[in-house]
Amino acid sequence: MKGYRPKILCIAQQKGGVCKTTSVLSLSAAWALRGKKVLMLDTDPQANLTRNILDYETIEKDISLLYRGQESIDKLIRGTPYENLYIIPTRTALNRVENLERSLSTFTALKKNLPEVNETFPYIIIDTPPSLGLFTISALLAATHVLVPVQPTFFCQEGLGDLNETIKEARESNPGLKSVRYFITLYDKRTVISQDLSDTLRKQLGKMVFKTIVHRNIAVEESQYAQKTIFDYSPRSRGAADFKALAKEVEVWLENA
Numbered sequence: 001m002k003g004y005r006p007k008i009l010c011i012a013q014q015k016g017g018v019c020k021t022t023s024v025l026s027l028s029a030a031w032a033l034r035g036k037k038v039l040m041l042d043t044d045p046q047a048n049l050t051r052n053i054l055d056y057e058t059i060e061k062d063i064s065l066l067y068r069g070q071e072s073i074d075k076l077i078r079g080t081p082y083e084n085l086y087i088i089p090t091r092t093a094l095n096r097v098e099n100l101e102r103s104l105s106t107f108t109a110l111k112k113n114l115p116e117v118n119e120t121f122p123y124i125i126i127d128t129p130p131s132l133g134l135f136t137i138s139a140l141l142a143a144t145h146v147l148v149p150v151q152p153t154f155f156c157q158e159g160l161g162d163l164n165e166t167i168k169e170a171r172e173s174n175p176g177l178k179s180v181r182y183f184i185t186l187y188d189k190r191t192v193i194s195q196d197l198s199d200t201l202r203k204q205l206g207k208m209v210f211k212t213i214v215h216r217n218i219a220v221e222e223s224q225y226a227q228k229t230i231f232d233y234s235p236r237s238r239g240a241a242d243f244k245a246l247a248k249e250v251e252v253w254l255e256n257a
């Protein structure tokens with residue numbers, strides 16, 4: 001345990017469709033390619049991350065068992081078609097946990113179990129649903145770092161206040177949550193709105209916004225359809241370059257914050 005510093009990164013944003021799942025997969029894939037063992041957690045009952053990387057029909061054990069305390073964490077970790085890249089998958093039945101089993105132990109299940117595997121997997125990265133409900137709160141209670149994707153649209157930025165409040169509350173119970181950062185995504189350089197809102201965000205949050213911008217790039221969407229990472233599907237695309245740059249910036253932050 002000497003020198004061990006947990007790195008549990010939660011990607012959160014209650015707005016839907018803003019690139020949470022895409023970032024979890026692309027950042028993890030970038031680090032895995034560079035030899036780092038990464039564990040992804042799918043805590044979204046939509047199971048998009050799981051479907052992006054595994055054959056959904058083959059999943060027998062899912063993250064519900066962890067929330068219910070019915071299986072040990074190491075039995076839930078699955079390999080993926082990519083070296084160094086692992087996942088605890090979910091099935092849509094996870095909805096039942098949220099609807100029926102909201103006890104304290106469900107909220108703290110990740111906090112309790114993740115440190116156990118953080119030495120084997122130096123980076124653990126959690127995908128969350130588009131809500132500030134049980135699964136996002138449970139992830140925030142376990143996280144050491146929070147990364148927020150922001151699409152430069154009016155509604156996405158409007159929602160940031162609620163998210164920041166939730167992060168603040170989680171911090172009161174989770175002193176291990178050290179740092180929060182933002183990045184701009186789905187950026188469309190042809191629109192004035194993208195430019196204006198990105199400038200506003202940088203003015204408001206300053207250095208908390210990463211320099212890298214993830215542009216809207218069709219190869220990213222296509223790669224998901226092909227069930228591949230962007231680096232496998234189209235290594236020379238703008239999307240691959242953006243996520244590679246973001247992965248470097250995030251890594252420096254994780255190692256130093």
Ligand SMILES: Nc1ncnc2c1ncn2[C@@H]1O[C@H](COP(=O)(O)OP(=O)(O)OP(=O)(O)O)[C@@H](O)[C@H]1O
Pocket residue numbers: 015016017018019020021022023044046048128129130186214215216217218220221222224239
């Ligand atoms: N940089 C990008 N360029 C083009 N399309 C993208 C990009 N990033 C994400 N997408 C597409 O946008 C859609 C939403 O992305 P994603 O599923 O990652 O968002 P999300 O925040 O996880 O959504 P949800 O809140 O529903 O979980 C997907 O179809 C994805 O392929």
Ligand SMILES: [Mg+2]
Pocket residue numbers: 020021022044048049127128129
């Ligand atoms: Mg998602």
